[in-house]
Amino acid sequence: MPLFGRRRPAPAPALPPSLAEQAAAQGWQPVAGPPFHHHAVDGIHDITRAMYGAPRQTDTTQRTVGDTTFSDAFRVSAGGRTVIAANAHTYIDPALFQAGPLHPDVAVCAVDLATIVPGVIVQPYRIPQILFLGRTEIGHPAFDDQFRVSTTDAGFVRQILTPDVQQRIMMRDDWVFWLGEYLFACVAKGRFRSLDELSSRVTEVLDIVTAIPGSVMPSQVDHSADELVARISRLDDVNDAIAFLQGLTTDERDRLARSDTPLAAFADVRTPEEALARFGALPEAQRMQVLAMFNRVDGR
Numbered sequence: 001m002p003l004f005g006r007r008r009p010a011p012a013p014a015l016p017p018s019l020a021e022q023a024a025a026q027g028w029q030p031v032a033g034p035p036f037h038h039h040a041v042d043g044i045h046d047i048t049r050a051m052y053g054a055p056r057q058t059d060t061t062q063r064t065v066g067d068t069t070f071s072d073a074f075r076v077s078a079g080g081r082t083v084i085a086a087n088a089h090t091y092i093d094p095a096l097f098q099a100g101p102l103h104p105d106v107a108v109c110a111v112d113l114a115t116i117v118p119g120v121i122v123q124p125y126r127i128p129q130i131l132f133l134g135r136t137e138i139g140h141p142a143f144d145d146q147f148r149v150s151t152t153d154a155g156f157v158r159q160i161l162t163p164d165v166q167q168r169i170m171m172r173d174d175w176v177f178w179l180g181e182y183l184f185a186c187v188a189k190g191r192f193r194s195l196d197e198l199s200s201r202v203t204e205v206l207d208i209v210t211a212i213p214g215s216v217m218p219s220q221v222d223h224s225a226d227e228l229v230a231r232i233s234r235l236d237d238v239n240d241a242i243a244f245l246q247g248l249t250t251d252e253r254d255r256l257a258r259s260d261t262p263l264a265a266f267a268d269v270r271t272p273e274e275a276l277a278r279f280g281a282l283p284e285a286q287r288m289q290v291l292a293m294f295n296r297v298d299g300r
Contacts, residue, residue, distance in 0.1 A: 022195035023074045031073035035086045036110065037233045040185060043121070043178040044068055044108055047187045048090040050123075050130045051176070052104040066091030070108075072192060079206050082112045085198050087191045107192045109201045110185035111209045114218040116262055117160070118153040118292040120179040122169060127176060140166055146173060153288065159216045168208045177208075181233055184209050228256055232263060245269050262289040 020030065034041070045068040049055075054065050073086035085108065092104045121131055124147055131150040138144055138158055143166040151157045160179075161169075169177065178185045186205045192198045235241050245266055248256065257267035265282060269275045279287060 019072050019192060019195065019198070020074075023072075023198070026195060026199075028074040028076045028195075031075050031084060031086070035070050035073040035075075035084050036108075036183070036185075037181070039119075039180050039233075040110070040178065040183055041068055043119075043180060044088055044106065044185070044187055045090055046130050047121070047123075047176045047178065048088065048104055048106050049092070050128045051106065051187075051189055052090075052092055052102060053128065054092045054104070064093035064095070074198070076202070078202060079210065081206070081209070083109065083202050083206070084112075085109045085192060085202060088187075105191045106187050106189060107197075107201065108185055108187050109198075109205045110183045111205055113179075113182045113184055113209075116181055116289060116292065117179050117184075117217070118151060118156060118289075120149065120151040120153075120157055120160075120177075122147055122149050122161070122177040122179075124148075124173040124176070126173060130176070138166065143170060146170060153292065156216075160212055162211070162213060164211045165208060168211055172204075228252060228259060228261075232261055241266075242272050242275055245275065246271070262286060262292075265290075 017025070024030070036044070048068060049065055068088055068090040070086045070088050073084065075082060075084050077083070088106050088108050090104050090106075092102075094102075123130055125145075129148065129150075133150040133152070136149040136151050136154040136157060138149060138161050140163060143161075147169065149157060149161070169175075172188075174188060176187045178187060184205070186201070186208075188201075192201070231244065235244060241263065245263070248267075253267045257264055265286060266275060266278055269278055279290065282290070
C-alpha cells in the first residue's frame with residue numbers, strides 16, 4: 001500500500017534516439033558549418049521553391065521566399081566516395097499555400113565526383129520548371145517524356161545520362177537531381193527522420209552515380225588536393241582565379257597539377273598574361289570546362 005495513499009508517478013517513456021544520435025552510433029561524422037558550397041545551396045533553394053510551388057525570387061517575393069538552412073548534416077565514406085546527407089529548410093510565407101501551412105523541407109543526398117561537371121538539373125515534369133533554360137533531349141523518348149534536363153553543356157550530359165543511368169533515374173519521378181562542380185545531388189520532399197531512411201537514400205543515389213561510365217567520370221576520387229579544390233570551389237570569377245594562381249606555393253602548384261580540376265592546366269601560371277595564353281592554347285573541351293566553373297546555372 002503506498003505511503004499516505006499516494007502512488008508514485010509512472011516513469012516517463014524513454015525518447016527514441018535522435019537522428020544525430022543514430023548517425024553517431026553508426027560512424028557518421030557531423031558536418032560543422034555549411035555542408036555545401038554556395039552554388040549547391042542556390043540549386044537546393046530553387047528546387048525546394050519549385051517543389052512547394054513558390055514563385056521565383058524577385059524584388060516582390062523577397063519577403064515571401066527566404067533563405068535555405070541546413071540541419072542534421074552528416075558525412076560518410078561509401079564505395080570509395082564521400083557522401084553528405086542533410087535536411088534543408090527554406091522559408092516560404094505560409095500565405096502562399098492555399099491548402100494550408102506546409103513545411104517546405106527537403107532531404108539532400110550528395111555524392112562527391114572525381115571531376116568537375118557543368119551545371120545540370122534533371123527534374124520530373126510533375127514539378128514546375130526550375131531553370132528557364134532550353135530543354136535538352138537525351139534521345140530516349142520514355143526518358144525525355146518524363147524528365148526535363150536543363151544544362152549549359154548538352155553534349156557532356158548525354159555522355160553521363162546513358163541508358164543505364166536513365167533507367168535508374170526513371171524509377172524515381174519524385175526526386176530532382178542537381179549536378180554541379182564536384183557534386184551529384186539528389187533532392188526529395190520531406191526530411192530524413194531516421195538513419196534507415198538516410199542509409200537507404202545513400203545506397204540508391206550511389207547506385208545511380210556508379211552507373212556513370214568511368215570513361216566519362218572516373219570512379220576514384222583523389223583527395224590529395226581536397227584543400228585546393230575547396231578553395232577553387234569558392235572562386236566566383238576570373239579575377240579570383242588569377243589571384244588564386246598567383247598566390248600558390250611550389251607544393252600547392254605540384255598538387256594542383258596532379259588534380260582533376262580544370263585549373264590543373266594552369267598550375268605553373270603566375271601572371272594574367274600567362275593565364276590568357278594558356279587558356280587560348282587549351283583544346284576546346286578543356287576551355288569549356290574552365291568556363292563552366294564561372295557560369296552559374298541559375299536560370300538567368
